[in-house]
Amino acid sequence: MAVIDLLDLPAALPPHAPIVGLDLGEKTIGVAVSDLSLTVATPLELIRKTKFTDDAAALFKLMESRGAAGIVIGLPVNMDGTEGPRCQSSRAFARNLLRLRDIPIAFWDERMSSMAINRMLIDEADMNRARRAEVVDKAAAGWILQGALDRLKNP
Numbered sequence: 001m002a003v004i005d006l007l008d009l010p011a012a013l014p015p016h017a018p019i020v021g022l023d024l025g026e027k028t029i030g031v032a033v034s035d036l037s038l039t040v041a042t043p044l045e046l047i048r049k050t051k052f053t054d055d056a057a058a059l060f061k062l063m064e065s066r067g068a069a070g071i072v073i074g075l076p077v078n079m080d081g082t083e084g085p086r087c088q089s090s091r092a093f094a095r096n097l098l099r100l101r102d103i104p105i106a107f108w109d110e111r112m113s114s115m116a117i118n119r120m121l122i123d124e125a126d127m128n129r130a131r132r133a134e135v136v137d138k139a140a141a142g143w144i145l146q147g148a149l150d151r152l153k154n155p
Contacts, residue, residue: 012104017069021145030137041145074110074144
C-alpha cells in the first residue's frame with residue numbers, strides 16, 4: 001500500500017474497519033480512532049515518543065486492539081498553504097510506517113487543530129496549562145480524524 005488520497009481510503013479498507021488519526025507532536029503522538037461506520041472520531045491515547053520502531057510498535061498494537069485498518073495523519077501545512085519541515089517530518093513518518101507494514105495511509109490538513117483544541121480546552125473546559133498539555137495532542141488527533149471523516153461523508 002502507499003500514501004493515498006483521503007477519498008480513496010474507504011475503498012482500501014476491509015468492511016467495517018475503523019481508522020486511526022494521528023497528531024504527530026515533537027514529544028508525543030496523539031491517537032484517535034473512528035467508529036466502524038467512519039462517522040465519529042474519539043480521542044484514544046497518547047504515545048510518548050522514544051525511538052521510531054518503538055513508537056510504531058505501540059501504534060500498531062493499539063490499532064490491532066481496535067481492529068483499525070487505516071491511518072489518517074495530520075499534515076501541518078503552513079497558513080499560506082506551503083509545506084515546511086514539519087510536513088516533511090510527517091511524510092517521512094508515513095514512509096517509515098509503510099516500510100514496516102502494508103497499510104493505507106492518508107493525510108489531512110491539520111492547520112489550526114492544536115490552536116482550536118487549546119481554545120476549546122481553555123474557554124469551554126476551563127482547563128489549566130498543565131492539564132491541557134496532557135490532553136491537547138490526543139484531542140487534536142480526534143479533531144484531525146473528525147475533519148477527515150466529515151470530508152469522507154461529504155465528498
